[in-house]
Amino acid sequence: MFLIFYVYKFRKSYLQTISSLEKSNKKLTQINQFYESFVPSEMLYFLGSSQIVDISLGNQIKKEMTVFFSDIRSFTSLSERNPPEEVLKFLNAYFERMNAILYKYHGIIDKYIGDAILAVFPGTVDDAISCAIEMQKDIQNQPFVINGKEFKISIGIGIHFGDVLLGVVGGGKLLQTTVISDVVNTASRLESLTKEYGASIIISEDILHNIEEPQNFNIRFLDYANIRGKEDTTFICEVYSADYEEQIRLKNETKELFDNGVMIFQSGEYEKSWEKFLEVLKENPSDKAAVYYLNKTANLLVDGMVLKQFHENDLVKWDQDWSTGIDVIDSQHKSLFEILNNLARAQKYGREMEVLSRIFNNLKIYVYTHFTLEEELMLKVNYPDFDNHKLSHLIFIGKVLDAEKDLKTGDKEAPKRVISFLSDWLISHIKHSDKEGYVPYVLEEYEKSRLEV
Template structure:
């Protein structure tokens, strides 16, 4: 609307000029009447003289006004106080495609000039016409009127205002209008261009997450430069399909892509619903980031496992074996930024915290569990007691001396396994403590106790075998 303001101001100035011309004409006519009255009081010669002079002044004023109106680049249409057409300049007749019909009234304008509500086949209502409203003393501006000349449709912008006499009575109404076909076309093109930009932005968001741009304080991808970076405290989630290579070998390339895309779409929604976003896909693997509480990352991991159960029901219904995934989560300080070259760059995350999250995910295969988190994530949970969690190991990251505690989160396990792990939680923790103290004899017995209650506890089975190996090694030594 801001672009239209100069046009409106220009037209209002033109209307004001019209008012001034009409007022000037009114004064000259008043002078003519005075001259004619004076003429009646003198001789016939003087009367004729004054009469001729008066007519000359009137014709001169009318020519001046007509010349002024015809020079306007917009249509001017004037009606008298009864609503009958009084004057139309050349541009008005050109736009309307016909001369004025002096014996008609405003109520007949829709039929005579083929005026319609823009974008419809409805005649433009007489009571909404700017000239009609001007005769009621109202100044108006509209853009919802169009006229039709054969197959041609001409949208109009119309301004109308009343003209008052010296007694404050409405004597005329003036409408100034212009063909806004080019403006409408420009608006459509601008709208299409805007929509195209939105579509392009949306497409870019599928390659560069919107949240990534927000972290870099960028409104659009066009603002991103090589080397842009920011340090952020975040949680990192890695998820990977178990034995995907074996699974993919039984599918055609087309089936592989359909499977991967359906699986990733299922997982993405669980991440987005918990305020995370996918940083990248690595084949069948997912790397997701969470900038708020570690709770969001953990809830997303649990939700992904629940979604996987639903997905497997469909997967099995079409003749395939169910799939399993491993999820690893770690939290810490990350560097988000862009790497590459000016002609080809990627958004990426660089941090030891990322490497640890990937390492933790790989441990899910070794322990045959679904979800593991580091103690860095555990310590960032506002209320860890609401989850089904147990400690299962301490590991060293490659190239680092720091030992990291690993926790299993088994909320999404099948009910019988979950209940079994909860029932043996205390015994399992005591057995693990004994194992870490190198008391393999007592640890072995307690892991056996765990398995007697919960024979499906694969972690307890792994530690039982470790204890047996340690004892066997001592016997040999």
């Protein structure tokens, strides 16, 4: 009887022990999964550890990897316009969507830096590029919600390849794994260049050389760039596979022309380069990188002379009411606004004749650039009032040339007269002759060609 009792007690104790061990194992699994949210298991693997308790300060490994850096455009403005709790909800929703894509392509997230994501790809550079393309497409196709309203965002992505050091850093009670390398700084700098060139994804020369299947991507040469903090000049490329289909087609068709424009620009033949980019924009007015080069060459042709101070006293200020909906035209209208404001400031603050002459020269070049492109677009869509519109351009040029002649004779009132004329003309021309004239024809033609693709 006693034997049966002791067997029963032993069995009960044994089952309780097993149950307790199972609960402990389950708890340990949950703890490990929780810790993996802070230190990815892949990072532990590269550091030669299987669990977080095995890592210590100074653990490190050097390895060639692809570094990926992404950042949300205009995030500061978005944060200022919305309550903090709504911004936090948005960020969590954004990171959740982006993380799923990063994991799909074997990316390891190193850290979040505000709204930026720093990740590494231990596999092929193709993984990182494919990930960037899918992230851009996801953002294009599915809006986010903040404060109960749907809205779309845009992000820039920079990708670089090289030796990185994975290690454990910190002090006292706080340790963390991180990626340390100049490669990280370069990837971040490439991301910042996406804003300058109007590209969504920019890759480095090292990435280009290590792509295994280049036929899978739409890539074009963008520039030779001096990356901040680096002595050597490197070439950078735009990956435009995430663009809308119509843009991909147009960029493919103008790729050789664009490449020639960049090469000629690098050789210092700015006038020829300007002509090449003008040709690109005739075919694809939405090519932001071509707009960047067109404006840059025009600036260089007049030594890039601009007066940057006193912007609070601008005579005319750009806002969305001035927008035509055609990016390249809006960009050039903004440049004309800036020149007009420079002229007004120079005249107001009594700048010498040489400065006024340079601004007039700048105005002539921009006017020629802008009018040439406008007229090409009008011809392309068979705009019925082309002759009258072109006549208004000729009258404008005549007024500018007359004022320049007066200026050369020492007439200090000439800038005042041209400022008054330009202000009136811009209001009338942009808001009426452009927006109510040829612009609807161009937008209709663009929409038609986009739908046909």
